[in-house]
Amino acid sequence: MNVTYFIKRRKALKMSQCKLCDGICTQATLSKFESNTHVPSLTILTQLCARLGISVEELYESEESTVSQLSMQLDDIEKRLMMEDYCRAFEELNAINPEQIQSVVAQMQFYYLRGLMTALTNGHVIDVSYDLSMIFNVLDAKQKTIFTYLGFLGMAEMYARNHQPKRAQSYFDKVHDYLNQLPAEQHSEQYYLRVLMMVYYTAEFEMTQKRYEKSQRLIEAGVQLCSEQHVTFYLPDLKFLATQCAIERHCPTDEVQSLMSETMAFAKINQNQVVEVKLAALKRQVEKGKLREA
The missing domain is CATH 1.25.40 (Serine Threonine Protein Phosphatase 5, Tetratricopeptide repeat)
Known part of the structure; x- marks a missing residue:
């Protein structure tokens, strides 16, 4: 029951507890109700609500609305x-x-x-x-x-x-x-986004620990999950991580550039400006590295 809705209605009408409960119940009864410690009888509650110009049902409807x-x-x-x-x-x-x-x-x-x-x-x-x-x-x-x-x-x-x-x-x-051990039954898109978030951060950690193969397996599993569940939101992040992983593993330049292109494409599709900025910074790092080598 949404007691807050009841209190707001009373205050909006500038009605004191004493005035509201007059002839219906004691002020202590009303006070206990408004402090959420005791709900009065249906008869009393109905009379109080009627005096406020609302129904008891509205208290429950308002609660559902608040929860939603x-x-x-x-x-x-x-x-x-x-x-x-x-x-x-x-x-x-x-x-x-x-x-x-x-x-x-x-x-x-x-x-x-x-x-x-x-x-x-x-x-x-x-x-x-x-x-x-x-x-x-x-x-x-x-x-x-x-x-x-x-x-x-x-x-x-x-x-x-x-x-x-x-x-x-x-x-x-x-x-x-x-x-x-993901459950076999289908879940909501929100559930899979949460799973993909776990995949991303776990793969990122494994990469920082130089366990590149384990990181790569997680990334590939994440990309596959995106494809199976038609959830593209985490594709830019996963592709960016795959790019980082490829650079750390000293993969061929063509492979790294291809991953960069895929990352940018998915970032633009998903309007993920954070990944776009990260990718630009990564490209600059790669270019600086090449210049030092030269």
Whole structure:
């Protein structure tokens, strides 16, 4: 029940608690309802709502609308995370009070988003650990949802960015195990985008550890998943990673240039300006390297 809607309606009418409950119930009864500690009887609630010019049903309808709006808000923030638009993502996320989120799924999405983004932006270890432990220890203690593995990804990135590769590896291994056992049944596009995000960051870590073959296998698996599920969003990132991997492995120039062309093409199709900027910087590095060799 959306008590906030009830309170906003009362305040909009500039009606005090005392005036609203007069002749219907005690002020203590109304106060307990508005503080979310006790719902009065249906008879009393109906009379209170009638005095405000609303129905009891509207309280439930408004709650559904609020839940739906929050879900869309979190999905929008998640897209910004995947686009590496961290500034806007944090701005929108900070406007949400996690204590007011009633849905367990929405709570897990909130804590994974805040924890992973904090890790990716080199935030405080304590903040990352707190947010992600809310998933591991409270919301998904039995590790039944994808949010646990997205949380593992956040922990892995936190350790990787704090130069603790062994600890990072232990969490990336958990993510990799999940990727090796993806459910056979079809899922939503959002699910596969989350999977591809795990693929990307795991492959990136393996490449930084100079395990190029393992990184390449993950990249190829990601590209195949994009093709099978008709999800192109992560193709620019994966192709960019493949380009980096090819350069590190000293692959032939023709192969590197071909990968660069593919990366740029997919970046333009998906309007991924972040990858375009990264690719331009990588090209400059390659050119500088050639000049030094010459």
